[in-house]
Structures are given as C-alpha cells and as structure tokens.
Amino acid sequence: MPSPRIDGVGGHRDFRRLWAGAAVSQFGSAVGMVALPVIAVVVLDAAAWQVSLLAGITALTTVLVALHIGRVVEYTRKRPVMIGGDLLRAATLASLPAAHALGALTYTHLCAVAAVNAVCAIAFTGASQAHLKSLVSPSGVIDANSRLESTRWLGISLGPALAGALIAALSAVGALVATTLGYLFGALAVRTIREPEPTPPARPARGEGASRREELFAGLGFVWGHPTLRPILLGWILFAGASSMAAPLTAVFYMRDLGFSAFEYGLLMGVPSLGGLLGARLVPLLVRRLGTLRTLRWASLLRGPWYFLIPFAVPGPLGLLMCGTGFGLLLVFAAAANSAMAGYRQLETPDALMSRVATLWAFATTVSQPLFILVGGVVASLVDARAALLAAAVVMALAGFLLPRGGRPASPA
Numbered sequence: 001m002p003s004p005r006i007d008g009v010g011g012h013r014d015f016r017r018l019w020a021g022a023a024v025s026q027f028g029s030a031v032g033m034v035a036l037p038v039i040a041v042v043v044l045d046a047a048a049w050q051v052s053l054l055a056g057i058t059a060l061t062t063v064l065v066a067l068h069i070g071r072v073v074e075y076t077r078k079r080p081v082m083i084g085g086d087l088l089r090a091a092t093l094a095s096l097p098a099a100h101a102l103g104a105l106t107y108t109h110l111c112a113v114a115a116v117n118a119v120c121a122i123a124f125t126g127a128s129q130a131h132l133k134s135l136v137s138p139s140g141v142i143d144a145n146s147r148l149e150s151t152r153w154l155g156i157s158l159g160p161a162l163a164g165a166l167i168a169a170l171s172a173v174g175a176l177v178a179t180t181l182g183y184l185f186g187a188l189a190v191r192t193i194r195e196p197e198p199t200p201p202a203r204p205a206r207g208e209g210a211s212r213r214e215e216l217f218a219g220l221g222f223v224w225g226h227p228t229l230r231p232i233l234l235g236w237i238l239f240a241g242a243s244s245m246a247a248p249l250t251a252v253f254y255m256r257d258l259g260f261s262a263f264e265y266g267l268l269m270g271v272p273s274l275g276g277l278l279g280a281r282l283v284p285l286l287v288r289r290l291g292t293l294r295t296l297r298w299a300s301l302l303r304g305p306w307y308f309l310i311p312f313a314v315p316g317p318l319g320l321l322m323c324g325t326g327f328g329l330l331l332v333f334a335a336a337a338n339s340a341m342a343g344y345r346q347l348e349t350p351d352a353l354m355s356r357v358a359t360l361w362a363f364a365t366t367v368s369q370p371l372f373i374l375v376g377g378v379v380a381s382l383v384d385a386r387a388a389l390l391a392a393a394v395v396m397a398l399a400g401f402l403l404p405r406g407g408r409p410a411s412p413a
Contacts, residue, residue, distance in 0.1 A: 006284045009140040009147070014193045018128065018135060021082060022148055024186035025124055026155035028089065031166060031179045032117060036110055038172040043100065044107050057111055061118035062366040069122050070359030071216050074352065075203040078131035079190055085120035085127075086187035092116045094180045097173045122359060130354035133346045134198045142292065142343040146283040149339040153276030153331070201352040219356030222349065228293070228404055229348060232341055233364060235300060235402035239334070240365045241372035242395035245388070249376055250310070253385040254323065258315045268320070272328035279335030287340065292347075296340040297403045303333035304397030311390040330396070 009015045040046040040054055073081055092113045099105040136144050166175035204215070214221075223229045254260045254268060279299075286295040309326030313319035349357045372395075379388040 005139045006142050006288050008284070009136050009144045012136060012140065014195045015132075015136055015140075015144055017189045017193045018132065019144075019147060019151065020189040021086070021186040022124075022128055023151045023155070024182045024189070025086065025121070026152055028179045028182050028186070029117070029121060030155050031175060031182075032093065035167060035172045035175045035179070036114055038167055039096070039105075039176075040107065040110055042172060043105065044110070046107055050107060054107075054111060054114055057114045058118040058121075059366050059370070061115045062122060062362055065119055066122050066359045066363035066366070067216050067219075067356070069119065070126050070219060070356040073123055073126045073130070073355040073359075075200055076127075077197055077200055078127040078355075079193060079197055081127040082124050082131070082190045083187045085124040086183045086190070089117050089120045090180045090183035090187070093176045093183070096176050100173050122362060125362060126355035126359045129342075129346065129358035130351075131197070133351065133354060135193075135195065138347060141346055142287050142340070143284045145342040145346070146280050146339045149280035149283075149335055149342065150277045153273055153280060153335055198351075219353055219358075219360040222353050223357060223360060226348065229345060231402045231404055232296070232345070233361070235399045236341065236361070237364050237368050238399035238402065239300070239304070239396055241368045242392045242399065243334075244369040245372035245376035245395070246307075246310075246392040248373065249380055249385045249388050249392075252380070253310075253389060257385060258313060258319050258323075260320065264320060268323050268327060272324055272331055275328040275331040276335035279332035280339045282332075283336050283339040283343075286336065287343075292340055292344045293404075296337055296344060297400070297405070299333045299337035299340060300400035300403050302400075303330050303337060304393065304400055306330045306333070307393040307396050308390075311386050311393060 037051050037054060040051050046054070096105060096109065096113060099109055132144055132148075133141065166178055170178065223233055250268075251265065254265050255262065260268070283295065286299075290298065306326045306329040309322045313322040313326075345357065345361075346354070376388045376392060379391055
C-alpha cells in the first residue's frame with residue numbers, strides 16, 4: 001500500500017491563527033485549574049469539601065451538557081462559537097478580580113465561573129475540531145493534529161508551572177487578570193482567520209428528519225456503527241480511565257511508599273510530560289511510513305507496557321529513574337496515539353457530525369473516569385497503592401489490543 005500523503009501546515013497562516021487560539025485556550029484552562037482552588041483556599045478560606053466540589057464542577061458540567069453543546073455547535077458557524085467562548089471566559093474570569101476588589105467575591109461566584117468555563121471549553125473544542133477539517137486539506141489533517149496535540153502536552157507540562165509563577169508574582173486573583181488578557185488574544189487570533197468559513201449543516205425543520213433525541217446521540221450512533229471508530233473509542237475509554245485511576249494514587253505511592261520528596265514528585269509530574277510533545281511531533285513521520293491506523297495501533301500497544309516500571313519501582317535514585325522513564329515513554333506513545341486518532345476520526349467523520357463526534361469523546365471520558373478512580377481507590381484500600389497502580393498498568397496495556405488489526409484507511413469523509 002502506498003504511503004499516505006502528509007502535508008505540513010506550518011506555513012498555513014490561517015491554521016497558525018487557529019493554533020494560536022487553541023494554545024491560549026489550553027494554557028488559560030491550565031492556569032484557571034490552579035488559580036481557582038488557590039482562591040478558594042487562600043481568599044475565601046473554603047472547606048476541603050468545597051475545594052473538592054469546585055474541582056468536580058467541570059466534570060459534572062461536561063457530563064450534563066457535552067452532547068447538547070455538540071448538537072448546537074453542529075448547526076452553527078464555528079468561528080463565532082470559538083470567539084464567543086473566549087470572550088465569555090475572559091468576561092467571567094475578569095469578574096472575579098472585580099468582585100474581589102469590591103469585597104463581594106463568594107464561593108458561589110467561583111463555582112459559577114468554573115461551570116461557565118467548562119461549557120466554553122467544550123464548545124471551543126467541538127467548534128475547533130470541526131473547523132480544522134474545513135480549514136486545512138485532507139493531507140494536512142495529520143500534521144495539524146500533531147501540532148495541536150504537541151501544544152496540548154506543552155500546556156500540561158508547563159501550564160501548572162506558569163500558573164504557579166503568575167500566582168507568585170501577581171497573586172491568584174492577579175493571575176486571572178493575565179489569563180483574561182490571554183483569552184482576549186485567543187479571540188483576536190481566531191477573528192483574523194481570512195479564509196471564508198463554510199456554511200454549517202442546515203438544521204432539520206421541525207417534524208422533518210431525525211428526532212431531537214436522535215440528533216443528540218447521532219455522534220454516538222455513527223461511531224458505534226463504524227467498524228474502526230467503535231473499538232478506537234472503547235480503547236481510548238479504557239486507557240484514559242486507567243490513567244485517571246492511577247493519577248491520584250501516584251502521589252501516595254511516590255511520597256509515602258518510595259519516600260520521594262515533594263520536589264522529586266513535582267519533577268516526576270512535570271518533566272516526563274515533555275515526552276508528549278515529542279510523541280505528537282513524531283506522528284507525521286510515522287504516518288508516512290506506517291499509515292494512520294498502523295501508527296495508531298502500534299502507538300497504542302507500546303504506550304501501556306512502560307507504565308509497569310512504576311509499580312515495580314524501588315526507593316532511591318533507581319526508582320526515581322524507573323518512574324520518570326516509565327511515565328515519560330508512556331506519554332510519548334500516548335501522544336502519538338492521540339494525534340493519529342484525532343486525525344483518523346476527523347477524516348472518517350462526515351462534516352455534518354464533526355462537532356457531535358468531538359464532544360462525544362469528552363463526554364465518554366468524563367463519564368468513565370470517576371468509575372475507574374473509584375475502583376483504584378478500592379484496590380488501594382484493600383491491598384495497597386502499588387497493587388492499584390499495577391492494575392492500572394494492566395488495563396493500559398490491554399487497551400491497545402482493542403484496536404483493530406485492519407480497518408479501512410483514513411479518507412476524506
């Protein structure tokens with residue numbers, strides 16, 4: 001089979017503008033995730049359960065509205081959604097410093113801002129994924145997703161550090177002012193895209209076509225009926241769930257069982273994330289050699305086994321090296337798999353379902369993750385954290401085997 005054509009989009013001016021908007025959105029979300037709990041604790045003296053509830057509002061909002069937002073965005077022009085989402089996030093975040101200056105900041109206000117920002121993030125993702133497919137050529141989709149995925153991992157690795165620096169320099173409330181300016185820049189970047197946006201799919205007239213419920217679940221229906229996307233989604237749910245299951249347990253395992261310091265724990269959480277940046281940028285080269293599906297399958301098979309280094313780690317420098325290597329190489333292959341998956345999904349999905357399929361991924365992940373976290377907590381309580389992390393590693397490794405050996409090659413939908 002001839003190698004697929006993969007065109008670079010680094011010189012595509014309009015894509016660079018979309019990329020800039022997405023990057024600002026991701027870094028803004030990273031700063032907000034750190035700043036809001038800090039404000040709750042330091043400024044409002046919130047109780048522990050209130051801080052936990054604040055963290056859970058984003059997930060709860062995603063579960064409740066993701067599919068509905070996907071349906072609304074599907075029939076709407078995508079750039080106004082992205083611009084409006086950034087402007088709304090800027091306005092809601094700016095309301096926090098204003099309320100603080102007036103002495104009127106409340107915990108309820110924080111929760112409302114967290115919910116609104118979650119809605120805007122879902123809408124931005126659904127709109128940007130759909131718009132990307134119309135903005136670049138089919139041969140440029142893989143490289144475009146590689147660049148977007150690399151930025152996402154850069155945000156994961158550097159975002160919390162940036163948030164900490166901003167909070168240290170400006171206070172948590174002041175950091176939100178900087179984030180507000182970032183969202184305004186993101187809206188401006190999307191606004192400057194020159195290429196005319198295609199007309200969105202026409203909304204069916206009342207009484208014609210599918211029912212409201214069928215429209216709501218149309219993305220799920222398409223993916224479930226697709227012989228390749230269905231196992232890809234199931235494999236992604238398993239891997240993402242196992243990753244979420246392991247995440248809260250690593251702090252206990254690293255610092256209590258292995259005796260790592262807080263500084264060493266921070267290094268293990270941050271530095272290996274740069275592996276995601278590397279993995280994402282390798283995808284265009286891998287797809288040229290292997291094809292999209294083979295790249296996705298091999299990256300998915302190779303990401304999980306590295307995590308076994310973590311539950312088998314020992315105290316001391318060797319254990320630190322084992323944990324860092326295992327986590328870093330897992331992220332290299334996870335990012336490669338995510339980039340290939342996003343590109344294949346976009347090329348296989350009909351234009352009229354792009355937003356609903358994109359938000360389906362967010363919905364499925366958010367619904368399943370708490371269940372995996374609960375299972376991890378039960379295993380850790382009954383045995384120990386090492387056993388729970390070993391179970392997570394097994395699930396991560398098995399998830400790759402759900403991906404089909406064959407499947408039809410990606411082609412423009």
